Amino acid sequence: MFADYSWGELLSIFAMQGFAGLILFSVFVLMALGLAIIFGQMGVINMAHGEFMILGAYVTYLVSRLFETYMPALFGIYFFIAMALAFVVAGALGMVVEWTLIRRLYKRPLDTLLATWGLSLILQQLFRSVFGPREVGVTIPQWMMGSLPLTDTIEVPINGLFVMVLAMSISAAIYVLMFRSRWGLQVRAVVANRTMADAVGINTERTDRLTFGIGCGVAGVAGAAFTMIGSTGPTSGQLYIVDTFLVVVFGGAGSLIGTIASAFSISQAQSILEFFLSGSMAKVLTLLAVVGILMVRPQGLFALKLRK
Amino acid sequence: MTEKTPKPTFAAPSRRAFLTASAALSASLFLPKGLRAQDFPTAAVNTTGLAVTDTEVTVGILHSVTGTMSISETGSVQAEKLAIEQINKMGGVLGRQIKFVQEDGASDWPTFAEKARKLLVDNKVASVMGCWTSASRKAVLPVFEQYNGMLYYPTFYEGLEQSPNVIYTGQEATQQIIAGLDWVTKTKGAKSFYLLGSDYIWPRTSNKIARKHIEKLGLEVVGEEYYPLGHTQFNSVINKIKLKKPDVIYAIVVGGSNVAFYKQLKAAGIDMTKEKPLLLTISVTEDEILGIGGENIDGAYACMKYFQSLDNPNNVDFVKAFKEMYGNDIVIGDVTQAAYLGPWLWKAAVEKAGSFDIDKIKEASPGIELPTAPEGYVKVHENHHLWSKTRVGHAQADGQYKVVFETSDLVEPDPFPEGYQ
Numbered sequence: 001m002f003a004d005y006s007w008g009e010l011l012s013i014f015a016m017q018g019f020a021g022l023i024l025f026s027v028f029v030l031m032a033l034g035l036a037i038i039f040g041q042m043g044v045i046n047m048a049h050g051e052f053m054i055l056g057a058y059v060t061y062l063v064s065r066l067f068e069t070y071m072p073a074l075f076g077i078y079f080f081i082a083m084a085l086a087f088v089v090a091g092a093l094g095m096v097v098e099w100t101l102i103r104r105l106y107k108r109p110l111d112t113l114l115a116t117w118g119l120s121l122i123l124q125q126l127f128r129s130v131f132g133p134r135e136v137g138v139t140i141p142q143w144m145m146g147s148l149p150l151t152d153t154i155e156v157p158i159n160g161l162f163v164m165v166l167a168m169s170i171s172a173a174i175y176v177l178m179f180r181s182r183w184g185l186q187v188r189a190v191v192a193n194r195t196m197a198d199a200v201g202i203n204t205e206r207t208d209r210l211t212f213g214i215g216c217g218v219a220g221v222a223g224a225a226f227t228m229i230g231s232t233g234p235t236s237g238q239l240y241i242v243d244t245f246l247v248v249v250f251g252g253a254g255s256l257i258g259t260i261a262s263a264f265s266i267s268q269a270q271s272i273l274e275f276f277l278s279g280s281m282a283k284v285l286t287l288l289a290v291v292g293i294l295m296v297r298p299q300g301l302f303a304l305k306l307r308k
Numbered sequence: 309m310t311e312k313t314p315k316p317t318f319a320a321p322s323r324r325a326f327l328t329a330s331a332a333l334s335a336s337l338f339l340p341k342g343l344r345a346q347d348f349p350t351a352a353v354n355t356t357g358l359a360v361t362d363t364e365v366t367v368g369i370l371h372s373v374t375g376t377m378s379i380s381e382t383g384s385v386q387a388e389k390l391a392i393e394q395i396n397k398m399g400g401v402l403g404r405q406i407k408f409v410q411e412d413g414a415s416d417w418p419t420f421a422e423k424a425r426k427l428l429v430d431n432k433v434a435s436v437m438g439c440w441t442s443a444s445r446k447a448v449l450p451v452f453e454q455y456n457g458m459l460y461y462p463t464f465y466e467g468l469e470q471s472p473n474v475i476y477t478g479q480e481a482t483q484q485i486i487a488g489l490d491w492v493t494k495t496k497g498a499k500s501f502y503l504l505g506s507d508y509i510w511p512r513t514s515n516k517i518a519r520k521h522i523e524k525l526g527l528e529v530v531g532e533e534y535y536p537l538g539h540t541q542f543n544s545v546i547n548k549i550k551l552k553k554p555d556v557i558y559a560i561v562v563g564g565s566n567v568a569f570y571k572q573l574k575a576a577g578i579d580m581t582k583e584k585p586l587l588l589t590i591s592v593t594e595d596e597i598l599g600i601g602g603e604n605i606d607g608a609y610a611c612m613k614y615f616q617s618l619d620n621p622n623n624v625d626f627v628k629a630f631k632e633m634y635g636n637d638i639v640i641g642d643v644t645q646a647a648y649l650g651p652w653l654w655k656a657a658v659e660k661a662g663s664f665d666i667d668k669i670k671e672a673s674p675g676i677e678l679p680t681a682p683e684g685y686v687k688v689h690e691n692h693h694l695w696s697k698t699r700v701g702h703a704q705a706d707g708q709y710k711v712v713f714e715t716s717d718l719v720e721p722d723p724f725p726e727g728y729q
Contacts, residue, residue, distance in 0.1 A: 009551075013547055013550065013551050016547050016550070017544065017547050019543075020543030020544050020546075020547055023541075023543055024541050024543065027540075027541065125374065128374065128378065132382075133373070133374075133378035133379055133382045134379050134382060134595065134598055134599065135379055135564070135567060135598060135599025136598070136599065137597075137598055137599055137600065137601035137602075138601070139601060139603070140571075140601075145574060145575060145603075145604075146574070146575065146577060147575060147576055147577035149577075155576065155577045157543070157572070157575035157576050157577070158575065159571075159575045160543070160575065226540075228571065228575075229540065229541075229568055229571055229572055229575070230540045230564065230567060230568040230571070231540075231563075231564040231565075231566070231567030231568060231599050232567075232599070233379055233564065233599060234378075234379075235375070235376040235379075235564075236564050238376070238538070239538040239540055239564050240540070270541075271541075271543070271544050274544035274545065275544045275547065275548060278532075278533040278534060279507070279533055279534055279535035279536065279539060279544075279545060280507045280533075280534050280535065280536055282544075283536055283539075
């Protein structure tokens, strides 16, 4: 396979492939963080996670159209405003959903699966009715497209770098929120022991609502970012949901570090295998490895130690 | 047809007969174009109990308007409704107005089969325009054969099928592929190809045909691979393409993956307008470009039978009528045009057979010509596929294709090419 190439060429291909793996890693992290918060911390199986992402993507679409029409001069920076709005809109919807639907089901975790699956169908049809069944094209500012030539032969896609930076900053923000803020302390207290947390005066209901809202908000930001690399249509959310659950379950529910570690291992395995084998085979082998490891270690890579 | 026409009599006509005849002639000039229902008594044109009355005939439309396939199938539904409306304005079929019953296949293949059964058994429709994916067609095929229905199927597909109960109005794989490959080797001097597709029957069969043809031309396939449907990360394969440096990327990626693939290709610094490598696809119509974004696919080539920009009077009228009905922003892709042919081909078959009976339509269909098709003249082959021209379009930043090549003759449909069964 490599016989015809010079060392220089091979080196640059491997460097680019390394970046491809890191970009995939960042995509996985972005997809999974929101779900890790909701599934990991609250035990709610949110099947509508993909739809919250696409909600963010549609917000981005609307903002881009708005800027195109009314403020073409500022088009280059609309993306940041779109991401902030995506967070707010998806987060707000998340809190409404928690208040109307999820909070009645905390004692019946399996029912949340059905309820949120229904919610995902409702949201899909809603997108279809509002935006039409066809995919919409989100115009990305010129500076975010194209690639950055590092050397003559090594090129790195700018949108990939953008996703990497975004994944890192959101991870950092969530780390600070969870482990350095009062809210994070409350969330962890509620996860560890709901009754006791209630007894010491933590408003568990409000904590739950905020947690769910932030999880959905992060999904919205991820969706906004993915308009650069993927499609925006009523059912596009379904493209992400399987990988998302895979990453969270493999990482170990309840552990954010686990989610990141699992995103890293799955993305690297997949991207290396994709390079040497074909796409479908790479996926099969990755899934087989994940299944194998989960059989030996059902709690996932990192398990949160809790007294049950 | 000719032997059925009564021989004109040249006996000197009476004055009275002459007046009646000329009155009828002038009346028929003022009637809408088309045949009058009273000339075709229902009992005679409908011997199998289809939903045909003295004034109306019912057909079915069976597509997904919900679920993941609604992205693609919406255009087909729109085209079929437009064709039906136009036929009705012209006086209908055998003087009967077409009424349609629309069912939703909901992107779910068993649902397609169930709805097909409903249309044929409960509604007794005279024909069905429908299906999009091969999977949905395979699901309804036994139903159509069991209850003897007629299906007009619009999508370009992998071939390897021929049912007397189906008219395939899209191209089968060899029609779409071979002309495009010949063009790219002749005019662009392509020598090496990288085949890429979504992982299911249509891309795999199409690439098999493409590979065979490429190797027959003495050229080289440097890579062939498939990604699961809905795959959204193509950076690895793009790196592989950069490593192999093919002259042509031959892409048959579909659905949501399409958008991801072209956006990432552009982000990875492959500028398709430079044609190094050149990108040739058979799966991206104007419909898909809406989602991909014209700026992301600018410079790619697509090979199919119809582009919205085709410059002929039929197509100008068709695009105008389509936009009048559905708004100025609408785009029309290859399959949408093929779906538009369905009702017209059925009308032509019914009129040729002089009957709505399915068996007579089956028999009458081969040889039917449609000079008014937006893509230009088409003709139904013995094997129920269409003779059609194949064209190559060059994608522009505004989301339209510029036609850069078309075959000089109609390409014969060959659903069972040798060596692929």
